[in-house]
Amino acid sequence: MATIKDKDPRFQNLEFKAGVMLMVAIAGIALLVLLLGIERDLFTKKFTLKFIADSGSGINKGMPVKLSGFKVGRVSRVELIDGARVRVTTVISRKYSEYLREGVRVYITKEGYIGDPYVDIAVGDLDAPLLSDGDTMSFHTKNGMEQLINEAKPALAEIKEIIHYINDPEGDIKIILGNLKEISGKLEQTRAAITETTRDAGKTVKRIDRLVERVDVKIDPVIESAARVFAGVESMTGKMESVIDRLDTVSRDIVTITHKLPSTVTRVDSILDDVKLLSSTLGKGAPEIMDVIRNGNETLSESKELITGIKTSWPVRLFLPKKNVPHLVPLDSFSIKQGAVVSEQK
């Protein structure tokens, strides 16, 4: 008896049809894998380069590595090493190796200030030797809000120190200003005294001149020598006058500087007033700010407890990556003994 298999044409060549379907599916999957592989650079030759950072914060496995804005690789490993520093291993496509030479600089940077972080390689000297597999690149920090804040902190501290230094009534600046005022006053007096002396010398010379006119013409040689002496005196007077002129100019300059300095000090004072105003405004708002900070701290503390609880609970803790902890206290190669060596040499 003929079954439905024999009667229904759909069952004819069923094995062949199933085989074709299977082949097409396998070919499709293989093509998909191939395309994904090409897309993810799975089939390109690669090599590893390393760098060492102070902290692993913001560096993750799989993070893109870019060269001149082009993705050239990814972070393959992040590990903690001696001295609590972090060694980062990157895998780079071999085709970009010609740009990676000794002297390249590595940064952790972001798309803008709050974008996704990535490892940025800045090309160095193109005539330097090529980096080879396993070489270490030099790591530097740039950009990022934290970096900006950290850079601003010492500058602000130094500005505060400078303002304090300038404003210190016992400080060098105030003392120098006082001294300059005193010196300019004294110079003014000295200039007046020298002018007076020169005027007197001029008068004396004129009197001697008149006396000489009365002396007998018979003593010509004496007169001639006296004339030479007077000529010398006159030329000395001329030189004295040029010195006095110069002193006069210097004195005027010092007076100008002395006049300008108080206005500078006034400007610094006004800056200080602004700082004081800002402090007092902050002081007035302090209770509210303190409340906000206290509430923020409590919220943070509770959130921290909650997160710690979640992190330590089963099964969440099983999914979390193992935390790397430093094993050794860092060794500082410097010892005070070396400082003492130099001190003894002084």
Added chain:
Amino acid sequence: MNNTVSKNFSFVITAAFLFLSFSLFTGCAAKRSGTEGVSYPHLRATQARGAGIKAFSKNNPPLALKSFKAALKIDRSIDDKESEVLDLINLARVSIASGDLSGAGSYLNSAIKTGLDAGNEERLGAAYVTLAKVDFLAGRSVPALSHIKESIRLDEKSGFKSGAALNLFGSILLEAGRTKEARSVFESALKLNTESNDRLEEANSYRSLGHLSTIEKKYDKAARFYSQAYTLDKKAGTSRKIALDLTSLASILIRQGFLFEATYKLERSYTVNINSGRYLEAIANLTLLVDTFDRLGNAERVNYFTRLKGTLIKSYESGKAQQRTESR
């Protein structure tokens, strides 16, 4: 009836499937996170070691010693030789910081013996470099040299390069009067520390090159090296080194005849030292200030700093006397 049995059967099969899948999944995750095989004592020892490192970084050597001793006790009880070596090295490094060189030496000898007995050379480089520092501080230059060489050899064997070890090697060579070799080692250390982004050791390399240039009477070069060390130390905020860099810069300026500029650096060094509670260094700064102002012929400043020095010596001695009374 049959329907009920079938439903129950489906439920049991589904539950079993879900359980098996979950077990497999969590098993894989556990394997991935490396939490399998970690015993409770091992975890406690790791925690104690972490607490010790934290205490040391917070400048609390007594607590650090206590924590490392606790870790050592646990590691010995579970026969974890590798961790035992780590604990002993940590104990030695804290002992050095506390000035106990003989204690540090015995911890390190024990660490080396334990590492060799267990056939584990991985951490011995760290043990030898620490031992070299102990020898260097104790003035034993011959063993210091042999231990630092052994440390560098072991590190190279395990593919590791330590800028700190090179800096120490250079210092040992410098003390032995081998200035040419010392310079080459310091320069290698500087390159390595810059590349590895180790700012603390980079500053140490610059300072050491400054010392070396001072010995060679190349004062311009020395001033440049000290300035670079000072810049890095200022960023790191290590007050002792900041003060030392300033004093070293002042000493160079004095040698170059810039006495007035030197007094400025010395005053800053004094301020750093006095604010960090280092009275002896502050007194040394004042002595130099008095000498320099004396050479400048500034009697007013000489009197001022002489008075300040006298007051400081008095308060330092009374503080010490009080400490002695309290200890009794």
